[in-house]
Amino acid sequence: MAMFSLSKTAFEISLGLTGVLALWLGIMRIGERSGFINLLTQALSPFFCRLMPDIPKNHPALGAMVMNISANALGLDNAATPLGIKAMKELQTLNPTPDTASNAQIIFLVINTSAVTLFPVTIFTYRSQLGAVSPTDVFIPILIATYISTLIGLLAVTIVQKINLFDKVILSYLTGFTLFIAAVLGYFSQLSQADMLSQSSLISNVILFSLVITFILGAVYKRINAYEAFIEGAKEGFETAITLIPYLVAMLVAIGVFRASGALELITASIRYLVQLLNLDQRFIDALPTALMKPFSGSGARAMMIDTMQVHGADSFAGRLSSIVQGSTETTFYVLAVYFGSVGIKNIRHAAACGIIADFAGIIAAIFIAYWFFG
Numbered sequence: 001m002a003m004f005s006l007s008k009t010a011f012e013i014s015l016g017l018t019g020v021l022a023l024w025l026g027i028m029r030i031g032e033r034s035g036f037i038n039l040l041t042q043a044l045s046p047f048f049c050r051l052m053p054d055i056p057k058n059h060p061a062l063g064a065m066v067m068n069i070s071a072n073a074l075g076l077d078n079a080a081t082p083l084g085i086k087a088m089k090e091l092q093t094l095n096p097t098p099d100t101a102s103n104a105q106i107i108f109l110v111i112n113t114s115a116v117t118l119f120p121v122t123i124f125t126y127r128s129q130l131g132a133v134s135p136t137d138v139f140i141p142i143l144i145a146t147y148i149s150t151l152i153g154l155l156a157v158t159i160v161q162k163i164n165l166f167d168k169v170i171l172s173y174l175t176g177f178t179l180f181i182a183a184v185l186g187y188f189s190q191l192s193q194a195d196m197l198s199q200s201s202l203i204s205n206v207i208l209f210s211l212v213i214t215f216i217l218g219a220v221y222k223r224i225n226a227y228e229a230f231i232e233g234a235k236e237g238f239e240t241a242i243t244l245i246p247y248l249v250a251m252l253v254a255i256g257v258f259r260a261s262g263a264l265e266l267i268t269a270s271i272r273y274l275v276q277l278l279n280l281d282q283r284f285i286d287a288l289p290t291a292l293m294k295p296f297s298g299s300g301a302r303a304m305m306i307d308t309m310q311v312h313g314a315d316s317f318a319g320r321l322s323s324i325v326q327g328s329t330e331t332t333f334y335v336l337a338v339y340f341g342s343v344g345i346k347n348i349r350h351a352a353a354c355g356i357i358a359d360f361a362g363i364i365a366a367i368f369i370a371y372w373f374f375g
Contacts, residue, residue, distance in 0.1 A: 007249050022237035024082035027212055028067065029233030030226050032060065034218030047173040051163060052104035054094060061090035065108055072330075073117060082237060084112055084335070085342045092343040100347040101340060103161050107154075109339055109351050113330040114153035114358035117146055120327040126306060127323060132314035138323045140189055141369045145328035147181055148365040153358025160350050243342060250337070264292055284367050286311075286318035291325045291363045295356060298331040321370040328362035 044066050045057055055061055064087035071080035087108060095102045101109075120142050127135035151174075158165050165171070191199065219226040272285045287308055294301040305326045309319040332355040340348055 007253055018238055018241040022234035022241075025086055025237035026230035026232075026234035027215060028064065028083065028086055029229045029236075030219050030224075031067075031211075031215040032063070033224045033226075033229045034215055034222055036215055036218050044173075046169050050167050050169045051107055051158070054102065054104050055091070056094075059090065059094070061087055061094070061104075064090050068112060072112065080112075081338065084108075084339055088339045088343050092345075095343075098343075099345060101345050101349050101351055105340075105345070106349060106351040106354065107157050107161070109335060110153045110157045110354045110358060111150065112339070113332045113335050113355045114146070114149040114362065117142070117327060123305075123323050123327050126302075127309070127314050127319075130306070130309045130314040130319075132309075132319075135314075137373075138320055138327070140185055141320075141324045141366070141373050142327035143181065143185055145324055145362055145366040145369050147178075149329055149358050149362030152361035153354060156357040157350070157354040160354065243344075246341075264289060267292060281371075283317045284321055284370070287321035287325060290322040291366075294325060294329050294363075295332040295359045296334070298334060301326055301331070317370065317374055320374050321366060324366040324370055325363055328366045329359045332356060332359055 042058070045062055048062050048065065049055060049057055064083055068080055068083040068087050071083055088105060091102065091105045091108060092098065095105065120139070123138065123142070124135045127138070155165065157163075163170075165174075188199075216226055219229065268285065268288050271288060272282060275282050275285060290301050290304040290308060293304050305322040308322040309316075312318040314320075332352070336348060336352060336355070340346075340351075
């Protein structure tokens with residue numbers, strides 16, 4: 001039954017993505033024609049060109065990657081997915097072997113699957129609904145854990161691809177990002193729960209709305225037909241959604257069989273037994289279902305997080321840890337299926353391994369940080 005129900009779910013997800021992909025790829029096309037994507041690209045071009053030397057300067061892929069990473073950072077999942085697919089399609093135009101992932105595509109995917117989320121508003125909302133006294137008390141732990149995940153993922157892929165992380169340009173950008181994260185931490189850690197929720201949500205929405213308006217105004221200023229540009233991008237979004245169906249069916253059915261087989265419960269029980277033998281603190285084990293499900297299914301991990309908070313309490317150690325885990329990593333295999341599936345890549349090379357390393361680093365960091373903050 002799991003196979004049939006998840007096949008249907010995969011099709012429904014693809015249909016659900018159709019509207020979102022059409023909207024955001026249409027908006028992206030307006031941004032490209034108006035020249036604003038190029039401005040965003042220029043700001044981060046030196047960094048990406050050092051990480052991905054195969055990408056020509058000012059190539060459209062750079063702008064799409066910048067937009068995707070920005071959407072992820074703001075917690076705008078619905079916007080991030082189509083922008084990521086757009087970036088992967090642009091990168092595919094530079095790929096000499098279309099059925100095999102290029103170095104640039106792998107770096108982008110690993111950054112995407114471990115990307116820092118500055119405003120995990122959805123997690124705060126669930127915690128609030130489930131009775132947490134201070135739903136945002138996991139904000140700083142999440143930010144630290146997800147940043148560690150990103151750094152480790154980036155380190156893993158640069159080692160495999162023999163990229164020099166100590167290059168002056170790369171090091172300067174990483175230092176700048178670190179200082180920015182520290183500034184965000186400093187500001188939001190001073191706010192009350194209500195202010196943090198309202199301001200993070202407001203900032204995300206204002207940036208998103210401003211971006212759309214700016215693109216349209218730029219098109220008007222340059223006398224570009226924004227409607228035609230939007231329709232052209234929207235058609236591309238519709239075609240992309242259709243191509244995703246077989247890849248999503250395969251991935252979700254595999255996950256469903258894994259869950260239905262009882263393998264998840266077996267792994268958790270084995271870890272609990274090992275921890276008991278070593279006489280270690282066992283409280284983190286109750287949050288492991290979220291951690292184990294996260295690389296495979298975002299909705300599955302979310303369900304595990306909610307279940308953990310319902311059973312143990314939103315303010316329990318397990319409840320807080322599951323929230324930190326949920327915010328510290330991305331759904332690696334889902335992103336692999338969607339992004340690589342959108343361009344027909346079958347040989348993913350070291351993409352999955354580096355993504356899992358980033359996930360593992362984020363989960364381990366989340367556990368240690370939870371003990372650090374919440375004892």
